[in-house]
Amino acid sequence: MRTYHDPLDLVRERSPERPVALVRPDAVAVAARWFQEHFRGDVFYAVKANPSPWAIRALSEAGVGSFDVASMPEVELVAQHAPGSRMAFMHPVKSRAAISAAYSDHGVRTFALDTHEELDKILEATGQAKDLNLMVRLGVDTEGASYSLSGKFGVPQHQAPSLLMAARRATQDLMGVSFHVGSQCMRPTAYQAAMAQASRALVRAGVFADVVDVGGGFPSVYPGMIPPDMAGYMTAIERAFSEMMVHETTELWCEPGRALVAEASSLLVKVELRKGDALYLNDGSYGSLFDAAHVKWPFPVKAYCGKGALSSDMKGTLKPFRFYGPTCDSIDHMPGPFWLPDSIGEGDYIEIGMLGAYGVAMATRFNGFGEMDTAVVQDAPMGSMFGLARRSIPHPQIEEEETRKVVRFSRPKGKAGQKRRRR
Ligand SMILES: *Cc1c(COP(=O)(O)O)cnc(C)c1O
Numbered sequence: 001m002r003t004y005h006d007p008l009d010l011v012r013e014r015s016p017e018r019p020v021a022l023v024r025p026d027a028v029a030v031a032a033r034w035f036q037e038h039f040r041g042d043v044f045y046a047v048k049a050n051p052s053p054w055a056i057r058a059l060s061e062a063g064v065g066s067f068d069v070a071s072m073p074e075v076e077l078v079a080q081h082a083p084g085s086r087m088a089f090m091h092p093v094k095s096r097a098a099i100s101a102a103y104s105d106h107g108v109r110t111f112a113l114d115t116h117e118e119l120d121k122i123l124e125a126t127g128q129a130k131d132l133n134l135m136v137r138l139g140v141d142t143e144g145a146s147y148s149l150s151g152k153f154g155v156p157q158h159q160a161p162s163l164l165m166a167a168r169r170a171t172q173d174l175m176g177v178s179f180h181v182g183s184q185c186m187r188p189t190a191y192q193a194a195m196a197q198a199s200r201a202l203v204r205a206g207v208f209a210d211v212v213d214v215g216g217g218f219p220s221v222y223p224g225m226i227p228p229d230m231a232g233y234m235t236a237i238e239r240a241f242s243e244m245m246v247h248e249t250t251e252l253w254c255e256p257g258r259a260l261v262a263e264a265s266s267l268l269v270k271v272e273l274r275k276g277d278a279l280y281l282n283d284g285s286y287g288s289l290f291d292a293a294h295v296k297w298p299f300p301v302k303a304y305c306g307k308g309a310l311s312s313d314m315k316g317t318l319k320p321f322r323f324y325g326p327t328c329d330s331i332d333h334m335p336g337p338f339w340l341p342d343s344i345g346e347g348d349y350i351e352i353g354m355l356g357a358y359g360v361a362m363a364t365r366f367n368g369f370g371e372m373d374t375a376v377v378q379d380a381p382m383g384s385m386f387g388l389a390r391r392s393i394p395h396p397q398i399e400e401e402e403t404r405k406v407v408r409f410s411r412p413k414g415k416a417g418q419k420r421r422r423r
Helices: 007-015 025-036 053-061 074-079 096-106 118-126 158-168 187-205 230-242 258-264 288-295 400-408
Strands: 020-023 042-046 066-069 086-089 110-113 133-136 144-148 175-178 184-185 211-213 250-255 267-277 279-282 301-305 318-322 332-342 349-352 373-377
Touching: 007 020, 007 267, 007 301, 007 349, 007 373, 020 110, 020 279, 025 042, 025 258, 053 074, 053 258, 066 074, 074 086, 074 096, 074 400, 096 118, 110 118, 118 158, 118 373, 133 158, 133 211, 158 175, 175 187, 175 250, 187 230, 230 250, 267 332, 288 332, 301 332
Parallel strands: 020 373, 042 066, 042 250, 066 086, 086 110, 110 133, 133 175, 175 211, 211 250, 279 318
Antiparallel strands: 020 267, 144 184, 267 279, 267 349, 301 349, 318 332
C-alpha cells in the first residue's frame, strides 16, 4: 500500500480511474488508545464496521487484543491479521459448523445467545464444553440511536430471567449480559438505561453476572450529527456500572465498531458526468456509500480538480449537489446535499469523509463495479471525536440545525472530560 502526504498528491500523481479508500492507520491508533485509556474494562473491536486488514493490524498494533466477530470469515480474518487475539463470537444466531470450528480450530470461548435453542446449539456443537463464556444478549430500549439494532436480536425482558439462569447453570466460566443500544447512539444516558434494565433482569433471575458487555453504538461525527463528548459516555457507563447488582470481580466489556474506525478512512471518487446539480460518480450505494443512499447521511466532502489543483482553485461558490453511483439501478442515488464548488465537473475528484465505518465494509460487485484501490494518507480526518480535527464539520446549510441538535441531546455535566484511572 502506497503512502501519500495527502489526497491531492495522490490525485496529481495517479489520476485514479477506480475509487480509492484513503486510509489513516494513525487515526485508528488514536481512537484505540483513547478507548483503552478511558474505558474501564476490555475493548473488543466489532470487526464488521471495517474488516480491512490494515484496520485490524492498526488496532492490534495499538494494543487492542480483543475482537468481536460474527462469522467464520471474520474469525479467520482476525486469526490471520491479529494472531493470538481473543475473539468473542457475539452474533446471537450461529451455524453449528461455525460454533464448532471457532471453538476447536481458533480457541474461541465466548459466545452470545438470546434463546434457549441457541444455548443448546452452542453446548452441543462444542461437545458440552465446560469452559465457555456465555453472553446473554438482552433486548433493550434504543432511544437516541440513529440506527436501531433492537428489532432482530435480544431476549425480551420477561424471558430474560429464565435464559440467564440456564446460561449460569451451563458454564463454570464466565456468564455475562450484553446488549446493543443501537449504532451512532447520540445519548450517553441510553447506556445507563440499558444497564439498569440488565441489572433488573439479573436481580429477577437471582444470578450474578461475571461480565457486563455494553456493546457498541459509540458515535462518530457527521454533518448534522454532532454527539456529546466521548468522555460523557464513559462517565455514564461508570455511573451505571456502580449502580448495578454485580460483584467485585465483574468485568466490564465494550464492543465499539464505528467509533474506532469511522474517522480513519475516506473515499476518493471520480466525477464521470455532471447533469445540473447531479454528479455521476464511480462509486455509490452498492459500493462504499450505502449509508449515504439508504440512511441519507450527508457525509462531508472536499473537491479536487482533475488537473491536480486544490478545490480552492476551482472556480465558483459552494453549491448543493446530489450524487448518483455507477450502477444502472435508480436507487443508486445519494441525495446529500453535498456542498461543492460550482465549477466541478467531469474528471474532477471528490473526497467523501468519515467513511471508515460501514463504508468499504458494505461494497458489492453489482453491475461489475466494486473494484477499488487503497492508499495511506497522512492528513487529518475531516472530523474527529478524539481531537484530530474539529469536532464539528463545516456544512453551510445545516450549521444552524446542528446547533439546535447539540442542545437537544443532553450533554454530560460535571466530570466529563476528566481523565479516568484504569482498572
Ligand atoms: C454491530 C455491532 C457492534 C458495533 O456497533 P457500532 O455501532 O459500530 O459500535 C458491536 N456489537 C455487536 C453485537 C454488533 O452487532
